Amino acid sequence: MADKPPVALEDRGESGDGRRYSPSAARNRDPILHALRELLPEKAAVLEIASGTGEHGAWFTQHLQGLDWTYSDIDPESLVSQRAWRAADKQGRLRGPLVIDASSDDWGGAERAAAWQAIYSANMVHIAPFGAAEGLFRGAGRLLAPDGTLILYGPFARHGNIAPSNAAFSENLKARNPDWGVRDLDVQLAPLARAAGLTLQDVREMPANNLIAVFRHV
Numbered sequence: 376m377a378d379k380p381p382v383a384l385e386d387r388g389e390s391g392d393g394r395r396y397s398p399s400a401a402r403n404r405d406p407i408l409h410a411l412r413e414l415l416p417e418k419a420a421v422l423e424i425a426s427g428t429g430e431h432g433a434w435f436t437q438h439l440q441g442l443d444w445t446y447s448d449i450d451p452e453s454l455v456s457q458r459a460w461r462a463a464d465k466q467g468r469l470r471g472p473l474v475i476d477a478s479s480d481d482w483g484g485a486e487r488a489a490a491w492q493a494i495y496s497a498n499m500v501h502i503a504p505f506g507a508a509e510g511l512f513r514g515a516g517r518l519l520a521p522d523g524t525l526i527l528y529g530p531f532a533r534h535g536n537i538a539p540s541n542a543a544f545s546e547n548l549k550a551r552n553p554d555w556g557v558r559d560l561d562v563q564l565a566p567l568a569r570a571a572g573l574t575l576q577d578v579r580e581m582p583a584n585n586l587i588a589v590f591r592h593v
């Protein structure tokens with residue numbers, strides 16, 4: 376059988392207990408934490424789409440005491456790591472992982488209208504077919520509480536402009552899979568948001584030409 380294509384672009388380290396670590400999460404978790412501290416309400420139920428290793432949820436719940444964080448992914452190996460992070464969690468505020476394919480209109484155990492104050496997804500929409508972005512916005516429109524937020528982190532183009540490093544990255548992604556590629560926040564994603572009843576409320580610059588984009592459910 377042919378090898379499965381990788382879901383992440385970097386080698387993920389592993390601890391003896393099944394928790395996986397990715398070098399990029401170690402680099403970006405503090406800048407993202409800083410932004411989430413300002414963006415999330417003090418108490419919030421957060422659904423993460425495409426949790427990968429699970430490090431982000433573990434780090435954020437450790438530092439933001441009011442968060443209740445639910446992991447999800449479609450990749451079985453990532454789900455194993457998320458389970459291990461949850462098992463190692465002493466605070467009991469990590470939940471899941473749920474098996475969620477963002478592109479689907481049935482998010483299984485997450486399907487409770489107005490259940491989530493925030494939906495968070497980092498580094499997925501460019502490393503998945505565009506249908507995953509479409510489904511992500513539909514899901515946010517379906518499941519976010521009124522005034523809830525969809526928070527995306529990653530590289531994006533803006534109004535057709537893209538940083539040279541992100542353009543090169545996008546070409547590299549497309550060479551791996553023609554359905555992947557860095558998305559344009561304004562041209563490609565904002566229309567999906569509008570159709571789902573969300574508006575682009577805030578965009579924050581992050582290190583290494585990444586952005587945090589905040590869409591509010593209206």
Ligand SMILES: C[S@@+](CC[C@H](N)C(=O)[O-])C[C@H]1O[C@@H](n2cnc3c(N)ncnc32)[C@H](O)[C@@H]1O
Pocket residue numbers: 382383384397400424425426427428431447448449450453475476477478496497498499502503507
């Ligand atoms: C580059 S990793 C990012 C992981 C983590 N969010 C982070 O920033 O470290 C991309 C993740 O997206 C997940 N993914 C890809 N397509 C997906 C889909 N359609 N629905 C849900 N997750 C998906 C992969 O399994 C993988 O865990």
